[in-house]
Amino acid sequence: MAVIPVTTAGGAYEVRVARGLLGRAAEECAPLLRKREAVIVTDANVARHWRAPVEASFAAAGMASHWFELPPGEASKSWAQLGALLEWLLAREVERGDAILALGGGMVGDLTGLAAALLKRGCRFIQLPTTLLAQVDSSVGGKTAVNFGVGKNLVGAFHQPALVLADLSALDTLPPRELRAGYAEVVKYGVLGDAEFFAWCEASGAALLAGDAAPREHAVAHSVAAKARIVAADERETSGRRALLNLGHTFGHALEAATGFSDRLLHGEAVALGMVLAARFSARRGLMATAGAERIAAHVAASGLPSELSTLGLACDGRTLAAHMLHDKKMDAGALPFVLLRGIGEAFLDRSVEPSEVAGFLDDEIGRGMAGRSEPS
Numbered sequence: 001m002a003v004i005p006v007t008t009a010g011g012a013y014e015v016r017v018a019r020g021l022l023g024r025a026a027e028e029c030a031p032l033l034r035k036r037e038a039v040i041v042t043d044a045n046v047a048r049h050w051r052a053p054v055e056a057s058f059a060a061a062g063m064a065s066h067w068f069e070l071p072p073g074e075a076s077k078s079w080a081q082l083g084a085l086l087e088w089l090l091a092r093e094v095e096r097g098d099a100i101l102a103l104g105g106g107m108v109g110d111l112t113g114l115a116a117a118l119l120k121r122g123c124r125f126i127q128l129p130t131t132l133l134a135q136v137d138s139s140v141g142g143k144t145a146v147n148f149g150v151g152k153n154l155v156g157a158f159h160q161p162a163l164v165l166a167d168l169s170a171l172d173t174l175p176p177r178e179l180r181a182g183y184a185e186v187v188k189y190g191v192l193g194d195a196e197f198f199a200w201c202e203a204s205g206a207a208l209l210a211g212d213a214a215p216r217e218h219a220v221a222h223s224v225a226a227k228a229r230i231v232a233a234d235e236r237e238t239s240g241r242r243a244l245l246n247l248g249h250t251f252g253h254a255l256e257a258a259t260g261f262s263d264r265l266l267h268g269e270a271v272a273l274g275m276v277l278a279a280r281f282s283a284r285r286g287l288m289a290t291a292g293a294e295r296i297a298a299h300v301a302a303s304g305l306p307s308e309l310s311t312l313g314l315a316c317d318g319r320t321l322a323a324h325m326l327h328d329k330k331m332d333a334g335a336l337p338f339v340l341l342r343g344i345g346e347a348f349l350d351r352s353v354e355p356s357e358v359a360g361f362l363d364d365e366i367g368r369g370m371a372g373r374s375e376p377s
Contacts, residue, residue, distance in 0.1 A: 002221040006228040008235040010142055011160040015224045017135075017217065021167035022128060023053045025101075026061035029126055032099045032162050037064040039094055041085065041112040042103040045072040046130050049173045050103060054128075066092055070108060074261045077107045077146050079155070085115045099124040099162055105131035105178075106138035106267060110156070113144030117159035124162040130170040132182025132216075133268045136189075136223035139164050141231040141242075147261055151327035152253045158236055166224070168216055179209060180304045181268025184248075184275070186219045187303070189226045191275055191296060192247045195345030197222060202299050209303065240337075244347045247339040248274030254324035258314050265312065272305035273312075281361050282341040292344050309365040318362030322355045 001018035021028060029038065038058050042051065047069055058065045068088050070076045094100065100123055102112035109127050116125035127139040145156025171179065183205065190198025201219075208215040227245065234242035252267070252274030259265040279293035301307040314321075328336055338353045 002217070004221065004224045004228055006140060006160075006164075007232050008142065008160055010158060010235055011162070013161055013163050015140055015164040015166060015228070017166045017168065017221050017224065019167065019169045019213075021165040022050055022057070022103075022130075022170065023167075024057055025054045025128065025165065026057040026063055028165055029099070029101065029163065030061065030063075032124065032126060033063070034095075034097055034099075036062065037066060038101055039066050039068075039089065039092055039098065040101040040103055041068045041070065041108060041115075043070040043072040043076065043105075043108055046104040046108070050130060050170065054103060070104075070111070072107075073263060074107055074147070074256075074267065077111050077261075079146055079148070082111060082115060082146050085111065086119060089115060089119055094119060094123060096120045096123055099126050101126045101128055103128040103130065105129065105134045109134055109139050110144050110153070111146060113142070113159050113161065114146060114156055117144055117157040122159070125159075127161045127164040129164065129166055131174060132171055132179055132220070133185050134182070135166040135168075135171075135220050136182065137185040137227065137245075139166070140224055140227050141245075142235070150257070151324065152256055152261065154327070166220055168213070168220065171216060172211070176209075176304075177266065178268075181266040181272075183209060183219075183303055184268040184272035184300070184305055186223050187299065188245075188247055188271065188275060189223050191279070191341070191344055192244050192339070192347035193345055194226065195343070197226075198299075198344050205299070205303055240349050243337060243349050244339055247341075247347050248272070248276075248278055250274065250325055250328060250336065250338055251277040253328060254321045255309075255312065255314075257324040257327075258316055258321060259312065265306075269306050272300045272303075273307060273309065276300055276307050277309065277362075277365065278339060279341055280365070281338075281358070284361060285340070288341050288343050288346075292341075296344065308368075309362065310368070314366070318359040318364075318366065321362050322359040325358065326355065 004015040102109045116123045129135045129139040142160035145153035204215040248271040252270035276297045283290045283293040
């Protein structure tokens with residue numbers, strides 16, 4: 001088992017990475033549970049695969065388990081579902097010293113974490129991430145939030161988990177599309193700060209996606225360690241270093257808003273395309289070589305992820321997409337910082353980008369793809 005420590009002002013905890021962790025969830029979580037029961041939040045899809053083994057683990061330890069099942073999908077990361085969860089937790093008489101378990105992907109972890117942050121001014125919670133995206137990114141670092149119609153993650157809190165158990169066995173049950181979407185966040189760590197790891201992704205990404213256990217373990221452990229270092233240095237994005245983790249997210253969140261936060265575009269798919277757009281925009285500004293941007297696009301496409309804006313079939317233009325970005329939570333004194341690139345592995349924060357420049361770039365990207373499809377064969 002790989003154990004990665006995360007140390008922040010908001011709390012120190014471990015991320016444990018191994019196969020079989022969910023089957024021994026009671027043993028792993030017991031030191032953090034004050035009562036002979038577990039309160040667990042999940043969604044209906046995850047429950048089909050993992051409720052029985054987790055429930056059995058607690059039963060074998062002589063502990064009851066109480067379950068709150070959310071409807072699957074990003075639409076559940078909402079104010080309404082947050083309210084329903086809080087009402088249920090209060091009815092279960094969850095106390096401030098108790099720990100709430102979040103079993104699922106990023107939606108379940110974000111919603112449960114925010115509920116834990118709010119309930120009685122702060123309860124503990126444990127992340128049991130079941131998707132690749134959640135294991136390498138959203139379960140670590142303490143960002144919790146819900147979405148609103150005008151934008152993603154606009155209401156939330158920094159609230160660190162007490163423990164993260166990343167069971168690699170859970171990846172075996174993921175639909176291929178979900179696995180690919182999570183892989184986008186793995187690639188992100190290479191693009192933003194580790195050119196050698198990006199090269200590893202080019203060499204090993206196909207094996208990871210095909211089910212090879214060794215690259216999966218390496219990708220999760222390496223990504224978590226990379227995020228842990230950044231979070232430890234800048235827990236609340238005050239210095240700008242943690243903001244680099246938003247590479248691809250500013251473009252990606254706008255695309256998610258334009259597609260209604262639906263299954264039409266998964267979060268990881270939006271991040272993948274957002275990274276390509278950030279790289280191409282950087283090349284357009286003369287910050288990095290066009291060949292480097294297209295190398296990123298090529299690997300994204302080879303991984304089965306969207307790499308061309310035109311493939312989304314959006315009924316809007318660049319100006320509309322840029323307007324979505326103005327609702328981004330990272331807006332600062334009326335300006336939106338963009339994570340751009342000087343090369344693969346060399347991300348930086350640029351506060352000089354004008355929305356009109358982004359709108360023009362996005363119009364060109366939409367037009368480029370459409371023009372390519374209209375050429376005679």
